[in-house]
Amino acid sequence: MDKELFNKLASKMGITSVKVLSQAEEYMRLSQVKCTSLGGATATSKAIICLELAATSMKFPLDKEFAIKLSGLNKKVYQSSLKSMECMLGLQCSVGIRELAVQYGCMDAVKVASQILERYEASLPAAQQQDLDLSKPLFTTAALFTACKCMKIRADRKLAASSGAKKGIFDRLCSQLQKFGQEICSAAPSVKAPLKTQKKRQKTLTETLQEREEDDGLPTSPKQQREQQQLRDDDAEEEAKQNYEEWKRKILENALRAKADDS
Template identity: 75%
Template sequence: MDKELFRKLASKIGITSVKILSQAEEYMRLSQVKCVGLGSVTATSKAIVCLELAATSMKFPLDKEYAIKLSGLSSKVYHSNLKAMECMLGLQSNLGLRDLAVQYGCLDAVNVASRILQQYEDSLPAAQQQELDLSKPLFTTAALYTACKCMKIRTDRKLASSSGARKGIFDRLCTQFQKFGQQISHEASSMEEPIKKAQKRQKTLTEMLEMEDDDGNLVTPPKELHIEKTEEEVTKNYEEWKRKILENALKAKAVAS
């Protein structure tokens, strides 16, 4: 793009700083090499994105709504291109899994996502592991997104697009992560089964403590026996309760005779 036209666009969105302009022009130059294949992008919209990226990096306030209008793109397409260029130019800050989960409200999926990344790394050849940076947005976002799907946790639609990668690349990585996520979720479910069975057995034990008195009426143990206690406490309380029942029964027979 012509430098004069570039500066006119900058002026329209309130950027006059030589430093910001210089940085935006550098991003524009790099985008010609690193940001090929972006869909629905024009020279004007790319220039506006580069100007916003430069302004953001230098904490310069910008009228973003007007910038989007000037780009000629819809808000959704503009933000998608912004995120993609930010990632391709290496400008996106690498949020950790927990920070990303906090941002999109899915903290319960952090542990599973972390294990997905670990198992994915372990499945790769040693040479490839050394070259791979799993802290990049593409990997952390795909792992968290996959974990949410496997755990049936509803997530913000923007989570997937925050990776900055093209949909095809993101989807392929999620497919690879899916097998790890399903395995981890299955293991978690298997571990929960013994707990559920134990809880069921405890309820059955309490029901078994019910007994009949001499008149055939069902006598229920005191309420405190229904409160979760250690096995020793339950046994002790039960024995005491049973002793009192038997004593009362003997007294009743003595009076009757």
């Protein structure tokens, strides 16, 4: 992007400080080298992001909502691109796994990613553990990316790029972390086993109750209920008929007895 257009964008955003503009230009220059893998962002949106990053670092007041509108991106894509460029340019040295997961929509992998980093740290010599900062984007991003891969969660393609590291370095670290992720994920089913057993036991109990209902002659379906009701109606009708015949017989017997007494 030429300097004249860059200055026009800065003017629209209300950036008048020469220091902020100079810092933004430096970020723009670095982004052309370090942020080549950043997808979804245009040259204009990258320039605006660089201007916002420079303004934020120098505490220069800025209308961020207008910056998003000026970039031509929707808010979600803009924020994602901004965070990615922060990491790639080394401006944000501590990015939590949870924050990354929220940004890239893979919250289910947070717990496994944290466990991967813990096991990775424990596997290192004590001297190396002291010199290593696992909160850096390279490690948090690689752990989350590896967790998603092991859990078969589809991760945003920009997640790997947000580490700010070269692809070769990132891939090598992911290969080291993968064995820990596979160990954690392979152990996960044993944790869920009691829940599955409980569900199976509950199903068996339900089936047992249904069998008892059937053994007791209780209908378990609308069709069976109708058939049972029909049988009851038929029995009642037969009983009423028998009662009538018995009543009729007694009336005739009484009548004949009375006639015999009169004669």
